[in-house]
Amino acid sequence: MAIQDTFDVKFTTREVSAWGGLALLKRMLDGLGFKAAMQSWDLPQPGSNRGYAPEQLIEQMIVSIWCGAARFVHADITRLDCTLIRLFGWSKAAGHKAIVRLFQRFDQASATRVQMSSYQWLFSKLGLGPVTLDVDSSVLTRWGSQIEGGAKGYNPKNRGRASHHPLLAFCADWRLVANFWLRPGNTSSSNNVLAFLEATLANLGATTVGLFRADSGFYDKAIVAFLKGCKINHIISARLTQALQQAMVDVCQWQDVAPGLQISELRYQPHGWEAPQRLVVIRQHMQRKAGGVPGKTLSLFADDPDLQGWRYGAMLTDMSLPAIEVWNLYRGRADCENRIKELKADFGLDSFVLRDFWATEAALGVSMLAYNLMSVFRHTVMRQRVHHTLATLHHKVLAVGAFWENPKVKPDIPTLRLAVARQRRHWFEGLWAHAGEPVSLKSA
Numbered sequence: 001m002a003i004q005d006t007f008d009v010k011f012t013t014r015e016v017s018a019w020g021g022l023a024l025l026k027r028m029l030d031g032l033g034f035k036a037a038m039q040s041w042d043l044p045q046p047g048s049n050r051g052y053a054p055e056q057l058i059e060q061m062i063v064s065i066w067c068g069a070a071r072f073v074h075a076d077i078t079r080l081d082c083t084l085i086r087l088f089g090w091s092k093a094a095g096h097k098a099i100v101r102l103f104q105r106f107d108q109a110s111a112t113r114v115q116m117s118s119y120q121w122l123f124s125k126l127g128l129g130p131v132t133l134d135v136d137s138s139v140l141t142r143w144g145s146q147i148e149g150g151a152k153g154y155n156p157k158n159r160g161r162a163s164h165h166p167l168l169a170f171c172a173d174w175r176l177v178a179n180f181w182l183r184p185g186n187t188s189s190s191n192n193v194l195a196f197l198e199a200t201l202a203n204l205g206a207t208t209v210g211l212f213r214a215d216s217g218f219y220d221k222a223i224v225a226f227l228k229g230c231k232i233n234h235i236i237s238a239r240l241t242q243a244l245q246q247a248m249v250d251v252c253q254w255q256d257v258a259p260g261l262q263i264s265e266l267r268y269q270p271h272g273w274e275a276p277q278r279l280v281v282i283r284q285h286m287q288r289k290a291g292g293v294p295g296k297t298l299s300l301f302a303d304d305p306d307l308q309g310w311r312y313g314a315m316l317t318d319m320s321l322p323a324i325e326v327w328n329l330y331r332g333r334a335d336c337e338n339r340i341k342e343l344k345a346d347f348g349l350d351s352f353v354l355r356d357f358w359a360t361e362a363a364l365g366v367s368m369l370a371y372n373l374m375s376v377f378r379h380t381v382m383r384q385r386v387h388h389t390l391a392t393l394h395h396k397v398l399a400v401g402a403f404w405e406n407p408k409v410k411p412d413i414p415t416l417r418l419a420v421a422r423q424r425r426h427w428f429e430g431l432w433a434h435a436g437e438p439v440s441l442k443s444a
Helices: 022-032 034-039 054-066 072-077 082-087 096-104 108-126 193-204 221-229 242-251 323-346 357-382 390-398 422-435
Strands: 131-137 162-164 167-171 176-181 209-214 233-237 255-258 261-268 277-285 310-317 402-404 416-418
Touching: 022 034, 022 054, 022 082, 022 357, 022 390, 022 422, 034 054, 054 072, 054 096, 054 357, 072 096, 082 402, 096 357, 108 176, 108 193, 108 357, 131 193, 131 323, 167 193, 167 323, 176 193, 176 357, 193 221, 209 323, 221 233, 233 323, 242 261, 242 310, 261 323, 277 323, 310 323, 323 357, 323 390, 357 390, 357 422
Parallel strands: 131 209, 209 233
Antiparallel strands: 131 167, 167 176, 233 310, 255 261, 261 277, 277 310, 402 416
């Protein structure tokens, strides 16, 4: 017997959005003075007086990313959403090609200027205390043959493929991006890092750095000298050169921290450095199950089974804390790897790409801004200890059906009706109140 449909499908002319929860973010942006700030960034202007304002195109791309866009063509998600268009005050929404044309107008000077202006504006608004600054690099595989800066270099997942090799700086305490530089794929990790650090400190403005952390790619005497000159405490993973391996075996007196985990320290002067440095050394036995087995074996002692049963790591630091506390502080740096994964998965870090190098950097700079504003939203509006991913925020708060109320009912007060379940309305009203308060991460 044939099964009949138990319902029918019809259409409505009412303009309904699936993203009503973005009203919270719009309220937060208004409290931050976001549109006024963009107008001061000297964005590249359209070539025609009929073109879209660059401020709208930047905002539209950010909103599209929040709705799940990971490629330029996905930015059309906002083009047909009349409810969002009215919410953000656009006369009409642009297609993704208009957004692409905006980024194609960027050159090195404008890309650098706009990025710095956006970071300085945000950090001046947040009023943070001393922060922990984590610096890392990543690999972005590029599949097109005409992409500027795409070059063969270190690419462990796609060997032999062209890539970009960007530098990123994070404020670990608040999960914010403090700087982003795109670089060709054949660039080494420490290339141009001093200029990057100077630019990062300029981005932070009055926000001071209490601790700098980085992996062995940034183990360089010029970087350490710069940090000491700025009076910034640092913990940097050391490269296990053969000379250092020999010193570790000769000098280290190991102390047990846990079964299969030992720690020590030594004073060591790397070749070419002017003075000895303090190094904290950790080793974990390969049979240790808890916490995995990070570090490297000692290649200089490959024939010694007693030493090859361990994996070693060394951290250079100027801090006078006990060795175990230095190690615990450095372990927190692993979270920046999670930030990079999140940027790739939810904010298009490895997929917003154009042929022109500076156009790509400008687009990714907007992606970083979208991430930072969402991070501010998590801290100041959601106010939860858990750092929810963007996909989870879609489910919890952003994907809410919404429509504008008929203006005949209340002609003087535009009202956005949200389809929030009755038992969740009190919670949502609390979020609305948080979104309208002055933003300060220190008090959040």
